[in-house]
Amino acid sequence: MKRTYLLGLGLILSLGLQAQDPVAQKYGALITTVDLKENLTILASDAMEGRETGKRGQKMAAAFISAHFEELGLVAPVNGGYQQPVELYTTGAPKIMVKSQAGELKEFEDYTYYGSGESKGIETLDLVFAGKGSEEDLKGLDIKGKAVAILLDANASLRSNTTITSLREKGVTLVVAFSDKQEEFNQLSGMLKRFSSGRLSISNKASANMGMFIASPATSEKLFKTSADKLKKAIADKKVAKVKPSSISFSIAQTFNPLKTSNVLGYLEGTDKKDEIVVITSHYDHIGMLPSGDGDRINNGADDDGSGTVAVMQLAKAFTEAKKDGKGPRRSILFMTVTGEEKGLLGSDYYTKNPIYPLANTVVNLNIDMIGRSDPQHKDSAPYVYMIGSDRLSTELHNLSESTNKTYTKLAFDYTYNAEDHPDRIYYRSDHWNFAKNNIPIIFYFDGIHEDYHKPSDEVDKIEFDLLKQRAELVFYTAWEIANRDNRLVVDKK
DSSP states (O other): HHHHHHHHHHHHHTTTTOOOOOOHHHHHOOOHHHHHHHHHHHHHSOOOTTTTTTSSSHHHHHHHHHHHHHHHHHHHHHHTTTTEEEEEEEEEOEEEEEETTTTOBBBBBTTEEEEOOOOOSSSSEEEEEEETOHHHHHTTOOOTSSSEEEEEOTTOOOOHHHHHHHHHHTTTSEEEEEEEHHHHHHHHHHHHTSSSOOEEESSSSSSSSSEEEEEEETTHHHHSSOOHHHHHHHHHHTTGGGSSOOOEEEEEEOOOOEEEEEEEEEEOSTTTEEEEEEEEEOOOOOOOOOOOOOOOOBBOIEEEEEEEHHHHHHHHHHHHHHHTTOOSSSSEEEEEEEEEEGGGGHHHHHHHHSOSGGGGEEEEEEOOOOOSSSOGTTTTTTSSSEEEEETSSSSHHHHHHHHHHIIIIOOEEEEGGGTTTTOOOGGGSHHHHHHHHHTTOEEEOOOOOOTTSTTTTOOOOOOOOHHHHHHHHHHHHHHHHHSSSHHHHHHHHO
C-alpha cells in the first residue's frame, strides 16, 4: 500500500497536478444548474428592462443581488450596506464651433468631433499637415503646441489609435483626421452624432486632451485650399513638408449631468490571512432597451453578463456554506458585481480609485464576463473557456490556474484572446483591466462573441447551463486554491 501511494504521488507531481481536495469538492458541488437558472431567470427577465446603468432595471438588479448577499450572511462592507454608491456623469451634446480660413464649418457635414475635451473659449492654432502621422512624415515638421492634420486610414481605431497617441505625446494640441472616403465619413459621422450625448464618465470634468476632429475628404479644400487627392499625392511623393500650413479656430464646451448607480459588494472574512483579499467580479448592468421598433426591444443580457453575475452569486453561496461549517477560506473574499461596465468599465474604475479594502492587500481579481454560451469557433468542441490575462502579471497564477483545471474541471483552455497583438484587445475591455493596471494579477473568464451579443436575442433559453456550471466551478476551485495557499501570489511581471 505504501509503495502504491508513493508511486501515485510521484505520478501526480510529474504531471504537475495536485490531489483533489474533498472539502473543496463538497462545497463546489453547491454550484448547481438549478440555482444558476433560477437566479438568471430573474436577473435577465423583462422586468429588469435590460439593466441599463442608472435606470430602474439596474437598481432592481442591485437590490436583488444585495438581498442574496444578505440572505447568505455576507458582511455588508459599505457603512453597513451592500451597495457602494457610484456617481457618474452623463454628457450632453457638446457645443462646438470650427472655423477655417474659408469660413465656419458645418458639424456632421464638414466635420464631426470625437472626444470629451474642452477649449478655453475660442482658440486659434496653426494647422500643419503631417501625412499619415508616421515618423517619416513628421520629419522637418514643427508640431508642438499646434493642430496637426493627418489622413486617417480606413477602419482605423479611434479609441486606441497609436498614431494619434504618439502625436499627443509629441506635444500636439489638437488632431484633425481626414477620413479617406466620403462614405466612410458619412457612416462615422452618423454614428458619432447618435452618441454625441449620453456618454458616461466618473468625472464631471472635461478630458485633459482636446480630442479630435474628423473631417470629410472635401473639407481639405476649406482647411488647406487643396484637394484630398493632392494631399495623398504629397504623402506618396514624400513631400508632406511642402504642404503649406494653415490655421484653425474652434471652441468646445461640454455639459455634465449627474447619474446615480452602485456597485454591489459582499464580504467574507478569512481566518489567519484575512487581511489579504481575493476579489471576484462580474458586471450586472447591460445596455437597456432599444429606443423604438417592433418586436422584442429589451436587451436582457442573459449571457452578457447575467451568466457571470449568477456565477458570482453561487460562488458566494459555496464559500459562505464552507465558512458556516468551519471550513472558511484563509484569505478574505470580496464578491463584487459592478456597474457601468457597458459604459466604459466605470464601476470597477470607481472601486479601484475608491477601494473599500486597500488595493495593496488585493492578491487577485477573478473576473467573469460571459460564461454561459459557446461561440461559433467552438460549435463542435469539447467544453472550453477563453482564458485571458492569467500570465500577464503572475507566472504563478497562470500555473495555478492550469493545474487547478487539470485537477478538477478539465475544460479546454483557449488563449486566443490573450495574445498581446490580438486585434479585438479583449484584455482591455472588461472590469479586470482596472485591477490589472494597478499591478494586481487577474484572470478573465470569457465564452467569446456569439450571434446574440448585445442583441435582444441574448435570452435565458439560449444559456448552456451545464457549461455555465462547469465554468463557475473552475472559478470556484481557482479561488479556493488562491484563498487557502500558504503564500501570496508572486507578481513577477509589470
